[in-house]
Amino acid sequence: MSEETGTSTANLDVTPYPGFLLADKRTESTFDEIPVIDIAKAYTGDTSARRYLADQIRDACVNVGFFYGDARPVEILRMLTNAPSMLTHFEVKGHRIPEETIERTIDASKQFFSLPDAAKTELDIHKSANSKGYTALLGENTDVTGNGDLHEGFDMGYEPKNPSDTASQTPNASKSAMSGENVWPEGLPEFRDAVLEYYHSALDLGRTLFPLFALALDLPENWFADKTTQSAAIMRLLHYPPQNPTKVDEGQIGIGAHTDYECFTILWQDKAGGLQVKNTSDKWIDAVPIPGTVVVNLGDQFARWTNDVFKSTPHRVINRSGHERYSIPLFFGTNYDVLLEPISTCVYPDSTPKYEVVSAGDYVKSRLEATYAHSATK
Numbered sequence: 030m031s032e033e034t035g036t037s038t039a040n041l042d043v044t045p046y047p048g049f050l051l052a053d054k055r056t057e058s059t060f061d062e063i064p065v066i067d068i069a070k071a072y073t074g075d076t077s078a079r080r081y082l083a084d085q086i087r088d089a090c091v092n093v094g095f096f097y098g099d100a101r102p103v104e105i106l107r108m109l110t111n112a113p114s115m116l117t118h119f120e121v122k123g124h125r126i127p128e129e130t131i132e133r134t135i136d137a138s139k140q141f142f143s144l145p146d147a148a149k150t151e152l153d154i155h156k157s158a159n160s161k162g163y164t165a166l167l168g169e170n171t172d173v174t175g176n177g178d179l180h181e182g183f184d185m186g187y188e189p190k191n192p193s194d195t196a197s198q199t200p201n202a203s204k205s206a207m208s209g210e211n212v213w214p215e216g217l218p219e220f221r222d223a224v225l226e227y228y229h230s231a232l233d234l235g236r237t238l239f240p241l242f243a244l245a246l247d248l249p250e251n252w253f254a255d256k257t258t259q260s261a262a263i264m265r266l267l268h269y270p271p272q273n274p275t276k277v278d279e280g281q282i283g284i285g286a287h288t289d290y291e292c293f294t295i296l297w298q299d300k301a302g303g304l305q306v307k308n309t310s311d312k313w314i315d316a317v318p319i320p321g322t323v324v325v326n327l328g329d330q331f332a333r334w335t336n337d338v339f340k341s342t343p344h345r346v347i348n349r350s351g352h353e354r355y356s357i358p359l360f361f362g363t364n365y366d367v368l369l370e371p372i373s374t375c376v377y378p379d380s381t382p383k384y385e386v387v388s389a390g391d392y393v394k395s396r397l398e399a400t401y402a403h404s405a406t407k
């Protein structure tokens with residue numbers, strides 16, 4: 030039994046085949062909508078259903094806009110390396126994050142962001158040694174060419190639901206920029222419970238997705254298991270005030286164009302809409318909110334690990350809805366010390382990797398420092 034899925038994995042274990050993903054034939058495709066994948070069967074012991082799901086995920090993640098024909102491996106690699114950015118977002122239904130949990134967390138989030146500024150800035154992220162707490166409006170500048178993001182946020186990371194639960198995952202607080210103590214607002218007794226309830230449900234979803242990503246990469250289903258025992262998993266509550274829909278200043282939008290830093294992100298968004306994803310033709314595609322789904326998108330750690338076979342797709346938010354917008358991204362990474370060396374199925378043994386090998390944790394740490402540098406001295 031796998032600890033990750035609680036299901037049998039034995040007959041899906043395969044020997045990774047170097048360069049397998051590069052050799053796969055692909056069809057030309059420029060996405061203009063986000064694929065929806067029903068992952069309900071990921072929670073079952075049905076191995077062929079999981080294999081099928083993994084294929085759907087691979088299609089969403091690896092469609093590079095080329096038909097490879099009979100090209101020789103080295104040519105395929107060159108084409109992949111030069112491939113334009115593609116769409117690597119998909120929406121997941123059939124997940125097991127309960128609706129009540131989502132509602133409770135959004136209520137808690139609304140209450141938190143309605144607190145007076147003084148109460149929120151008590152928890153200012155710059156006061157935290159490990160990037161936890163509150164970010165004010167314009168406190169981030171996700172696209173460095175912009176003038177600050179039109180959202181406020183609250184960042185937290187792993188913490189057991191029950192403080193006496195010492196048997197569960199205990200990230201190494203001394204080392205990681207992403208782990209360590211959370212900060213919680215005073216005077217909102219429901220907040221911590223609600224947020225942690227959601228966090229743990231989303232974490233379970235992430236742990237269910239990792240084996241599917243492994244299969245999608247033609248790896249044994251448990252390939253990520255020992256690399257994600259102490260996964261970095263930062264979650265954010267975000268609040269976007271409405272912006273004038275007819276006069277959008279491209280330099281100041283909800284969240285500027287960016288890629289995420291970790292392996293993948295699980296994003297819940299409310300019905301206001303405004304999330305956009307860049308497709309292969311550099312066109313911004315609306316990731317229209319679909320009730321009952323969460324968006325999953327790939328991040329830089331996966332791009333580095335797969336030598337860009339999985340791409341980290343630029344996305345942004347412009348809240349033109351006329352309403353307040355709330356969302357909850359959870360960024361799912363690996364253990365701090367995991368080296369992001371190209372996965373064998375994504376490169377040929379003698380090829381030069383696109384990215385310098387770094388540890389997953391150091392990579393995210395450097396990116397977080399750059400994001401918050403903008404407001405560090407304010």
Ligand SMILES: O=C(O)CCC(=O)C(=O)O
Nearest residue numbers: 267289298304346356358
């Ligand atoms: O709020 C959203 O829909 C997207 C947030 C996002 O892209 C991020 O926090 O990295």
Ligand SMILES: [Fe+2]
Nearest residue numbers: 287288289344
């Ligand atoms: Fe993002």
